[in-house]
Each structure stands twice: as C-alpha cells, then as structure tokens.
Amino acid sequence: xxxxxxxxxxxxxxxxxxxxxxxxxxxxxxxxxxxxxxxxxxxxxxxxxxxxxxxxxxxxxxxxxxxxxxxxxxxxxxxxxxxxxxxxxxxxxxxxxxxxxxxxxxxxxxxxxxxxxxxxxxxxxxxxxxxxxxxxxxxxxxxxxxxxxxxxxxxxxxxxxxxxxxxxxxxxxxxxxxxxxxxxxxxxxxxxxxxxxxxxxxxxxxxxxxxxxxxxxxxxxxxxxxxxxxxxxxxxxxxxxxxxxxxxxxxxxxxxxx
Numbered sequence: 001x002x003x004x005x006x007x008x009x010x011x012x013x014x015x016x017x018x019x020x021x022x023x024x025x026x027x028x029x030x031x032x033x034x035x036x037x038x039x040x041x042x043x044x045x046x047x048x049x050x051x052x053x054x055x056x057x058x059x060x061x062x063x064x065x066x067x068x069x070x071x072x073x074x075x076x077x078x079x080x081x082x083x084x085x086x087x088x089x090x091x092x093x094x095x096x097x098x099x100x101x102x103x104x105x106x107x108x109x110x111x112x113x114x115x116x117x118x119x120x121x122x123x124x125x126x127x128x129x130x131x132x133x134x135x136x137x138x139x140x141x142x143x144x145x146x147x148x149x150x151x152x153x154x155x156x157x158x159x160x161x162x163x164x165x166x167x168x169x170x171x172x173x174x175x176x177x178x179x180x181x182x183x184x185x186x187x188x189x190x191x192x193x194x195x196x197x198x199x200x201x202x203x204x205x206x207x208x209x210x211x212x213x214x215x216x217x218x219x220x221x222x223x224x225x226x227x228x229x230x231x232x233x234x235x236x237x238x239x240x241x242x243x244x245x246x247x248x249x250x251x252x253x254x255x256x257x258x
Contacts, residue, residue, distance in 0.1 A: 005058035007068035015053025016072075022048040028073035031066075031118070038062040063119050070118035078113065087133075091142035103149035103209075104191075106142060111150070122181045127152035130212050148207050151187045151215040153180040156222040160230050161186055163241060165253025190215050232257075 016025060022045050024031050036043040036054055038061050043049055054065050079086035087110060094109035095102070110133075111125050133140075133147025158176040167173045172184045180186040191211045199210035206213060220226035224233060230248075235241045237257035243249060 067119035106146035
C-alpha cells in the first residue's frame with residue numbers, strides 16, 4: 001500500500017459524482033462482471049474505458065480497483081450509506097431468530113451479504129469485521145458476540161492444523177482455501193477448540209468462548225511477526241519438523257505438508 005496507494009471513500013465518491021456512462025457503475029447490482037484489468041487496460045465495456053473513473057485509483061492491480069468500487073456501492077446501495085446502522089439492523093434481526101448456534105447466526109448475518117462484494121474472501125471479511133465488531137465494546141453486545149466468533153483462516157493457521165495432525169485425526173484433511181470454512185473445516189475445528197477453553201483465564205474482559213482469540217493465538221505462534229515458530233520459513237515442509245525446541249514438539253504429529 002505504501003508503494004501503490006490505497007482507495008478512500010472520497011476517492012470513489014468523486015469518481016461516481018459525474019454519473020459515468022458505463023451502466024455497471026450506476027448501482028451495486030449492475031457492477032457485476034466489470035472485469036477491469038490494469039495491466040491489459042481492458043474491461044467488460046472497453047469502449048467506455050477512457051471515460052471510466054475506476055482506473056484512476058492508484059492501486060496495485062485491477063482486482064483491487066473492482067473491490068474498492070464494489071464495496072463502496074454495497075455501502076451506498078445496500079447499507080443506505082450507513083454501515084454501522086446496517087450492521088445494527090442485521091444483528092438485531094438475526095438475534096431474534098431461534099437458533100442452536102446463535103454466534104454463527106450473528107456472524108453469517110454480516111459475512112453472508114458481504115461475500116458478494118467483489119474480491120472479498122471469507123478470510124479477509126472475518127479478519128476485517130472481527131476487528132470492527134470487537135472494537136465496539138460491550139455497549140454493543142451483539143457486535144461483540146459476532147466479532148468474537150469470526151475466525152480468519154490463512155495459510156499459517158491451516159498449515160499448523162495440518163502439521164500438528166489435527167486435520168488427520170478429525171478426518172478433515174482438505175486443501176487450503178474455501179474448504180477451510182465449510183462444515184468440518186478449519187474454522188469449525190477452531191470453534192470446537194474454543195468451546196473447551198475459558199478465555200477469561202487469559203483476560204477477565206474476554207468472553208468465555210472466544211474463537212477469534214484462539215485463531216489469533218495460533219497465527220501468532222506461527223507468524224514471522226509473532227513468535228515465528230511453526231511456519232514455512234523455519235520448517236522444511238518436505239519432511240517432518242525437527243524443531244525440538246518447539247513447546248508442542250512432543251505432542252505434535254509433525255506431518256509434512258508435501
């Protein structure tokens with residue numbers, strides 16, 4: 001982002017203010033199939049590209065240009081320009097439904113619609129929304145409950161569960177990607193683990209069941225910017241890990257990734 005820049009709300013709003021001729025920029029529902037690519041300088045409506053405001057953003061690639069406009073249009077057209085009020089309404093409606101899994105119900109009320117924003121993956125949505133919702137504090141109880149249940153599965157977390165043998169023991173082996181969020185995948189496994197841990201033992205201000213905290217602890221154990229222990233930079237993934245200094249070495253299955 002330091003090298004290529006980022007998109008702000010006012011940047012996109014200014015681009016749409018002149019009412020561009022391309023119909024795809026007229027509403028969130030019409031934006032589907034933009035297909036802008038920065039390198040090839042083309043899109044689904046190449047005859048209108050010269051007057052299109054979308055390429056004017058200083059971003060790394062065309063996918064990010066589309067993501068910025070898609071998210072802006074979602075907030076403007078679906079959330080009526082007020083994302084906070086939209087979240088309040090979605091969570092209030094979800095909390096009134098009968099469900100055996102209320103936190104998942106609250107999470108899906110937010111993540112579900114946002115999945116249709118171009119380029120917004122489950123990992124990014126869970127990561128961004130968890131930070132936003134948890135930051136609201138206890139004055140918005142539904143926000144806190146929903147955010148606490150959002151887990152972001154990146155390659156570090158998935159590979160940890162693979163190496164440690166967790167996926168194999170639970171007959172849940174799968175490649176990294178969308179399968180991590182399917183029933184029986186990494187996200188569900190972390191929620192099951194979190195249900196057996198009272199997170200208040202680590203911080204009295206935490207909710208008792210805190211999947212996001214468990215996921216972040218795994219990520220921090222692996223990440224180069226964290227404890228930097230269980231990651232591909234430290235481990236030769238073509239054979240079993242030999243890091244005997246790892247706290248989990250004698251309890252880990254040490255399954256090679258390749």
